[in-house]
Amino acid sequence: MKVILLILVIYLLFISTGYGQDKVYYNQTEVGALFGKGQELWNGEHDSRLGFSLITFHGAKISKYHVVGFSLGFDQYESISIIPFALGWRGFLGKENRPQLIGGLDFGGGSAILEKKENTEWYESWYEGGLMYSPSIGVKLPAKKGKTSLTLTIAYKSQKAGYFQGFFDQGLTPRPLTNSNLPPGYNSITETFYQFHSLVARIGLAF
Amino acid sequence: MKTFGIRLVTLVLVISGIFLSCQDEISTTYTYRTMMPIYLEMSDVRARMISVSPPQPLDNPGKIYIYGDYLLINEPQEGIHILDNSNPANPINKSFIPIQGNVDMAINDNKLYADSYVDLLVFDISAINNIKLINRVKDVFTHLYSHDTGVVVTLKDSVVTVDSESWLTDRGFFLANSSASFASNFSEASKSYGQGGSMARFTLMSDHLYAVDQTSLKVFDVKNPSEPSFLKNINLGWGIETIFPFQEKLFIGSNRGMHIYDAKNPSAPTKMSVYEHVLACDPVVVNEEHAFVTLRSGNFCFNGVNELQIIDIKNPYSPKLKKAYPMLNPHGLGLAGDYLYLAEGTHGLKSFKVNDVMTIDQNQLEFLQSMKSVDLIPGPKSLIVIGPEGVCQFDYSVPNKLKKLSCIDVKNPVVVK
Numbered sequence: 001m002k003v004i005l006l007i008l009v010i011y012l013l014f015i016s017t018g019y020g021q022d023k024v025y026y027n028q029t030e031v032g033a034l035f036g037k038g039q040e041l042w043n044g045e046h047d048s049r050l051g052f053s054l055i056t057f058h059g060a061k062i063s064k065y066h067v068v069g070f071s072l073g074f075d076q077y078e079s080i081s082i083i084p085f086a087l088g089w090r091g092f093l094g095k096e097n098r099p100q101l102i103g104g105l106d107f108g109g110g111s112a113i114l115e116k117k118e119n120t121e122w123y124e125s126w127y128e129g130g131l132m133y134s135p136s137i138g139v140k141l142p143a144k145k146g147k148t149s150l151t152l153t154i155a156y157k158s159q160k161a162g163y164f165q166g167f168f169d170q171g172l173t174p175r176p177l178t179n180s181n182l183p184p185g186y187n188s189i190t191e192t193f194y195q196f197h198s199l200v201a202r203i204g205l206a207f
Numbered sequence: 208m209k210t211f212g213i214r215l216v217t218l219v220l221v222i223s224g225i226f227l228s229c230q231d232e233i234s235t236t237y238t239y240r241t242m243m244p245i246y247l248e249m250s251d252v253r254a255r256m257i258s259v260s261p262p263q264p265l266d267n268p269g270k271i272y273i274y275g276d277y278l279l280i281n282e283p284q285e286g287i288h289i290l291d292n293s294n295p296a297n298p299i300n301k302s303f304i305p306i307q308g309n310v311d312m313a314i315n316d317n318k319l320y321a322d323s324y325v326d327l328l329v330f331d332i333s334a335i336n337n338i339k340l341i342n343r344v345k346d347v348f349t350h351l352y353s354h355d356t357g358v359v360v361t362l363k364d365s366v367v368t369v370d371s372e373s374w375l376t377d378r379g380f381f382l383a384n385s386s387a388s389f390a391s392n393f394s395e396a397s398k399s400y401g402q403g404g405s406m407a408r409f410t411l412m413s414d415h416l417y418a419v420d421q422t423s424l425k426v427f428d429v430k431n432p433s434e435p436s437f438l439k440n441i442n443l444g445w446g447i448e449t450i451f452p453f454q455e456k457l458f459i460g461s462n463r464g465m466h467i468y469d470a471k472n473p474s475a476p477t478k479m480s481v482y483e484h485v486l487a488c489d490p491v492v493v494n495e496e497h498a499f500v501t502l503r504s505g506n507f508c509f510n511g512v513n514e515l516q517i518i519d520i521k522n523p524y525s526p527k528l529k530k531a532y533p534m535l536n537p538h539g540l541g542l543a544g545d546y547l548y549l550a551e552g553t554h555g556l557k558s559f560k561v562n563d564v565m566t567i568d569q570n571q572l573e574f575l576q577s578m579k580s581v582d583l584i585p586g587p588k589s590l591i592v593i594g595p596e597g598v599c600q601f602d603y604s605v606p607n608k609l610k611k612l613s614c615i616d617v618k619n620p621v622v623v624k
Contacts, residue, residue, distance in 0.1 A: 189237075190236070
């Protein structure tokens with residue numbers, strides 16, 4: 001997946017050099033916060049969720065108002081840390097070198113590679129990432145001098161993830177059962193699937 | 208600029224609006240292996256005709272019994288497979304005796320004894336192509352009865368998946384986990400391997416049939432092979448797993464130690480001693496002077512020890528630990544004369560010369576690391592090894608050079624970690 005992204009970016013950078021003098025590379029790096037609402041609790045209330053979010057988007061201008069590229073980041077959902085990676089698009093509305101509206105869409109996945117896997121004699125547990133997409137809207141406020149702009153972005157982000165905990169069969173002679181949805185060697189497995197819906201508020205720089 | 212601001216505010220509101228209607232979705236499924244109780248009327252079970260059926264593939268083989276040129280392989284709770292093993296390099300599946308609730312068997316003078324829930328059945332197998340049920344001794348394994356009502360409770364190994372709200376997950380988690388309940392003892396008992404192998408539960412000696420269940424030893428008189436009569440029940444305490452007869456003594460392995468019973472008077476065995484050790488699951492094999500016991504970690508009887516223990520039993524009233532050798536993860540073991548074969552689980556299969564028990568570690572003959580195994584039976588024609596490849600046979604006429612002859616495919620072989 002990452003290799004494909006890389007090839008695509010290199011390809012885009014390559015073809016877009018054909019546009020001549022314009023600056024081709026576009027970078028938008030932002031930090032912010034993820035806001036979410038937890039599942040309904042037994043008393044009908046919801047916990048709120050707040051986490052740190054970082055995203056860095058690298059793209060190539062394919063026309064005056066459109067940039068395509070990829071994004072990479074870091075998101076904290078309660079106890080789960082996710083590295084999101086996605087193909088992305090940024091579109092601009094408004095005159096150049098004036099405040100512009102930015103629309104964005106990132107579509108990809110999240111990896112739970114930062115989460116520790118546990119493997120003991122008794123059980124193993126691990127996290128898995130999953131599908132991520134995030135439409136966003138923001139403003140780009142260019143500096144008076146230089147090429148750098150300040151960006152303010154609000155995004156919706158959907159992220160799937162899973163947590164798995166499998167206990168090993170401790171029997172004298174463990175055997176799988178036919179037609180069993182339990183992996184061989186396991187006595188039990190708990191699978192927890194998360195779909196996080198977050199509102200993301202970010203601030204950053206673009207150049 | 209003004210319109211720009213209005214656009215921005217509108218969009219922010221729309222996105223926030225969409226978002227606010229959403230909440231995180233968390234779902235949990237818990238899939239576990241457990242023993243589901245099944246209630247059966249014994250009268251229904253008894254009413255069913257037992258007729259020998261065509262061969263069936265081995266699914267989940269239990270005890271293996273060698274009978275002349277034949278191998279009898281139990282399918283726990285289902286019945287007994289009969290295989291022609293006159294050529295160990297090419298065993299042929301001949302037929303299947305369907306016996307509900309069967310987990311064990313023994314053969315005496317062409318009579319096959321097999322349990323069927325609470326009953327002991329006797330088959331005439333003198334003509335292997337014409338096996339007949341000739342007797343049924345009723346209500347002997349009564350521990351299976353629920354409240355003496357004629358209803359048998361049997362437990363079926365099952366996999367269950369439940370969905371739960373995330374905040375419910377922690378409840379019932381360990382309660383439902385079969386490895387933490389007594390039920391798992393039953394499942395292990397029903398799946399114990401081979402007589403001849405060291406994990407047997409039925410055994411024959413001096414015209415008596417001995418059967419151990421989890422807590423007791425049952426004695427049957429089989430002087431008249433077709434008319435076994437139930438003599439007595441001897442309480443042994445919890446966690447009984449295996450029985451091994453040797454020279455008018457019974458060596459009974461439990462998960463707390465080894466019981467030695469004197470069976471000079473075969474109808475009334477008396478306790479000689481109990482060799483106790485820390486909690487462990489331990490098959491036993493015995494020769495004149497020594498008992499060989501394996502202790503291993505990694506199962507329900509966890510004690511963190513992986514050892515082959517040699518116990519001096521010259522004085523059966525006072526068995527003494529003579530020497531212990533560290534092993535990797537020893538399971539079943541088998542003794543053939545001066546040679547000991549030991550299943551090391553995922554690590555393979557080891558063979559030792561054991562005429563001098565003090566130097567067993569220096570007399571390791573072979574260590575076949577590719578042959579993962581959990582139990583073995585030194586038979587007259589071949590060494591039968593049970594492992595993830597199924598039921599395999601080795602030529603062991605040259606004890607230090609095992610030669611694989613064949614493997615019988617098994618649909619659900621053991622998983623060896």
